[in-house]
Amino acid sequence: xxxxxxxxxxxxxxxxxxxxxxxxxxxxxxxxxxxxxxxxxxxxxxxxxxxxxxxxxxxxxxxxxxxxxxxxxxxxxxxxxxxxxxxxxxxxxxxxxxxxxxxxxxxxxxxxxxxxxxxxxxxxxxxxxxxxxxxxxxxxxxxxxxxxxxxxxxxxxxxxxxxxxxxxxxxxxxxxxxxxxxxxxxxxxxxxxxxxxxxxxxxxxxxxxxxxxxxxxxxxxxxxxxxxxxxxxxxxxxxxxxxxxxxxxxxxxxxxxxxxxxxxxxxxxxxxxxxxxxxxxxxxxxxxxxxxxxxxxxxxxxxxxxxxxxxxxxxxxxxxxxxxxxxxxxxxxxxxxxxxxxxxxxxxxxxxxxxxxxxxxxxxxxxxxxxxxxxxxxxxxxxxxxxxxxxxxxxxxxxxxxxxxxxxxxxxxxxxxxxxxxxxxxxxxxxxxxxxxxxxxxxxxxxxxxxxxxxxxxxxxxxxxxxxxxxxxxxxxxxxxxxxxxxxxxxxxxxxxxxxxx
Numbered sequence: 001x002x003x004x005x006x007x008x009x010x011x012x013x014x015x016x017x018x019x020x021x022x023x024x025x026x027x028x029x030x031x032x033x034x035x036x037x038x039x040x041x042x043x044x045x046x047x048x049x050x051x052x053x054x055x056x057x058x059x060x061x062x063x064x065x066x067x068x069x070x071x072x073x074x075x076x077x078x079x080x081x082x083x084x085x086x087x088x089x090x091x092x093x094x095x096x097x098x099x100x101x102x103x104x105x106x107x108x109x110x111x112x113x114x115x116x117x118x119x120x121x122x123x124x125x126x127x128x129x130x131x132x133x134x135x136x137x138x139x140x141x142x143x144x145x146x147x148x149x150x151x152x153x154x155x156x157x158x159x160x161x162x163x164x165x166x167x168x169x170x171x172x173x174x175x176x177x178x179x180x181x182x183x184x185x186x187x188x189x190x191x192x193x194x195x196x197x198x199x200x201x202x203x204x205x206x207x208x209x210x211x212x213x214x215x216x217x218x219x220x221x222x223x224x225x226x227x228x229x230x231x232x233x234x235x236x237x238x239x240x241x242x243x244x245x246x247x248x249x250x251x252x253x254x255x256x257x258x259x260x261x262x263x264x265x266x267x268x269x270x271x272x273x274x275x276x277x278x279x280x281x282x283x284x285x286x287x288x289x290x291x292x293x294x295x296x297x298x299x300x301x302x303x304x305x306x307x308x309x310x311x312x313x314x315x316x317x318x319x320x321x322x323x324x325x326x327x328x329x330x331x332x333x334x335x336x337x338x339x340x341x342x343x344x345x346x347x348x349x350x351x352x353x354x355x356x357x358x359x360x361x362x363x364x365x366x367x368x369x370x371x372x373x374x375x376x377x378x379x380x381x382x383x384x385x386x387x388x389x390x391x392x393x394x395x396x397x398x399x400x401x402x403x404x405x406x407x408x409x410x411x412x413x414x415x416x417x418x419x420x421x422x423x424x425x426x427x428x429x430x431x432x433x434x435x436x437x438x439x440x441x442x443x444x445x446x447x448x449x450x451x452x453x454x455x456x457x458x459x460x461x462x463x464x465x466x467x468x469x470x471x472x473x474x475x476x477x478x479x480x481x482x483x484x485x486x487x488x489x490x491x492x493x494x495x496x497x498x499x500x501x502x
Contacts, residue, residue, distance in 0.1 A: 012116070013101045014101045014115070014117065016101075017099035017102050018066040018102055020099070021062065021066075021097070021098070021102075022062075022063060022066070029052075029056075029059070030052075030208060030209075032202050032204050033052055033055070033056040035200070036200075038175075040177065040199075040200040041175055041177055041178065041198065042177070042178050042198065042199045042200065043177070043178070043199065043201075044145075044179075044180045044193060044199060044200070044202070045179070045180070045181045045182070045203075045204070046182060046183075046194075046202070046203055047202070047203060047204035047206075047208075048183060048206035048233055048234040049183050049233050049234070050206045050217070051204045051209050052092070052209050052212070053144075053181035053182070054090060054092040054093065054181070055092035055097065056181060057075075057087075057143055057179060057181045058087070058092060058096075058098075058141075059097055060141060061073050061094060061121060061141050062097050062102075064177075065115055065117075065119035065139075066115070066117070068119065068138065068174065069118050070118040071137075071138040071139065071165075071167055072120050072135075072138055072139075073119065073121045073122070073137060073138065073139045073140070073141070074121075074122050074123075074132070074137040074139070074140040074141070074163070075087055075088075075094070075111075075121060075122070075124070075140070075143070076123075076125070076126060076140065076141070076143065076155065076159065077125055077126070077144065078125070078143075078147040079126070080125045080127065082125075082147075083123045083124070083125055084108075088108075094113060095113070101116075102115050103115060103116070110122075111123030111124070122137070126142075126148040126151050126152065129151050129154050129158050132158035132159060135162060136162050136163075136164055137162060137163055138165045138167050138176055138177075139163070139177050139178075139179075140162070140177075140178045141179050141180075142155075142156075142178070142180040142181070143182075144182050144183065145180045145190070145193075146182045146184055146185040146190060146438075147185075148438065149437045149438040150438050152187070152438055153189050153441070156193070159178055160178070163176045163178050164176055180193075183232070183233060183236065184232060184238040184239075185232065185435075185436070185438075185439075186232075186238065186239045186240065186244035186439070188439070188441075190238065191238065191241070194238065205235050206236075221234050228244065232244075241433050241439075245433050245434060245435050245439075246397055246400050247396060247400055247403050247434075248403070248404075248432065249428060251404050251406065252408050252409070252420075252428075253408065254409070254410055254420060255307060255410065256412050257413065257414040261411075262296075262298035262299070262300055262307070263298060264296035264297060264298050264355050265297050265298060265299065266297040267294065267296050267309070267355050267356070267357045267358055268294075268297075268361060268455065269293075269295075269325075269357045269360045269361065270292065270293050270294075270361045270385075270448050270449075270451050271290060271291070271292040271325070271328075271360070271361065271363075271448060272291045272292075272363055272448040272451070273290045273321060273363065274288035274290050274315075274367055288315070289313045289315055290313065290324075291312075291313035291427075291444035291447070292310075292311065292312055292313070292448060293310070293311045293427060293445070293448045293449060293452050294308070294309040294311070294328070294357065295308060295309065295452050296309050296355075297456065304460035305407045305408070306402075306407060306453070306456045307408075307409040308408070308409070308410050308411070308424055309411075310331075310423070311424060312423075313442070318367060318370065318371075322374050325360065325380070326375070326378070328357065328360070329356065329380055330356065331356065331357065359382070360375070360380065361382065361383050361385050361451055362382050362383070362385065363384075363385050363447065363451060364384035368384075383455070385451040385454070385455070387451070392434070392437075392443060392447060393434075393435075393437075395446075395451070395454070396431075396446060396449075396450050399450050399454050399457055402453050402456065402457050402461060407461070411424075427445040427448075427449065430444070430446055431449045434446050
């Protein structure tokens with residue numbers, strides 16, 4: 001007998017079951033679904049729905065757990081529901097992919113599968129990524145990575161730190177491996193993951209697994225051909241971040257820096273406060289951000305428009321927040337000399353005009369309620385914004401037509417032609433990228449932008465075509481000064497009151 005025959009003759013039942021499962025998988029799997037044994041430490045399978053990603057990941061875990069007795073494998077799903085119903089108990093999940101003779105015990109409450117050969121498979125949810133901080137493993141599979149939401153980057157960092165065990169062998173030690181499977185979404189961190197040095201990328205489409213999918217399902221997908229959702233969900237393309245955003249950056253217009261600022265009929269401040277006075281991220285121990293945008297309403301080309309005059313976001317405690325809002329409402333914007341009248345005899349008379357914010361808009365929940373009450377006691381009234389049950393994405397969709405109509409303006413940079421001023425970039429990096437939870441690291445500007453734009457739309461957008469516009473003669477070609485507050489030294493935060501313009 002050959003060595004292989006002798007080994008097979010003496011193999012245990014769990015070993016025979018493992019070999020049969022591997023033989024069947026290699027026979028039915030497409031080449032893309034089988035990962036090479038070595039030569040990589042990080043792999044990503046990015047494909048359309050129905051490609052067979054879950055079976056691909058579960059089969060890889062079975063192979064590693066069967067080949068390397070006593071190894072530890074981690075499996076991470078978006079939620080505990082996904083962990084139970086898809087990754088462990090689903091049709092293509094671990095308990096259906098791993099033959100019963102290989103399994104010693106299953107602990108459904110702890111999401112553990114212990115094999116006869118001593119290998120251990122542990123399940124985790126991206127909802128509770130801190131659970132990954134202690135345990136260590138040899139191999140890790142993360143399923144539906146793009147659905148991990150705001151915890152994705154933190155969870156991946158914990159996976160990077162916990163997948164640290166090498167498996168001893170007679171030759172060279174087997175290095176730890178991390179394998180992610182997902183249908184893509186336009187996420188900046190997913191784009192960064194794809195560009196990591198040495199990553200093994202597998203790309204596939206739904207149609208590659210057509211023979212295993214219902215004909216009615218395929219016909220429904222064909223109705224979506226040519227759309228972005230088809231490219232993403234069927235072809236498995238990672239769409240351009242800006243292309244998938246609700247608010248396109250190209251929709252926002254630039255006001256030339258050499259052109260005098262328009263006359264602002266109304267100036268308002270829109271602020272999205274941290275949810276509570278001392279709200280902080282219990283995982284990162286960072287305080288939540290308060291985001292504020294300042295908008296000027298002006299008439300141009302026989303219609304109403306709005307221009308961004310200032311924006312900032314900071315981590316503020318409640319006392320600091322009250323103080324900062326006081327100063328915001330005292331700031332001056334669009335200041336200039338305006339000709340009041342020109343007498344027939346004698347010198348012309350000028351009046352120095354400044355524009356303070358007319359209104360403060362605060363979301364009517366959490367610390368926003370307390371902020372409004374505190375400012376009201378000081379004689380500073382504010383308007384409560386109530387989004388109802390609408391989430392961030394719905395609110396942004398509700399005002400996207402304002403941006404698409406070209407009614408939102410940004411001041412052009414004086415240093416970089418055809419680009420907005422530098423202080424506007426943090427807001428644009430959030431608003432013009434956001435397409436759902438987890439799209440951006442922070443999303444505080446999204447709420448400030450949407451509630452400010454909604455206020456403008458409700459009160460000016462439906463006002464109709466303007467019949468009277470202030471004549472151009474009112475715009476005096478003089479230095480308008482900064483868009484933001486006049487500098488009066490340092491404020492209570494030790495900074496100049498004027499924003500950092502270019």
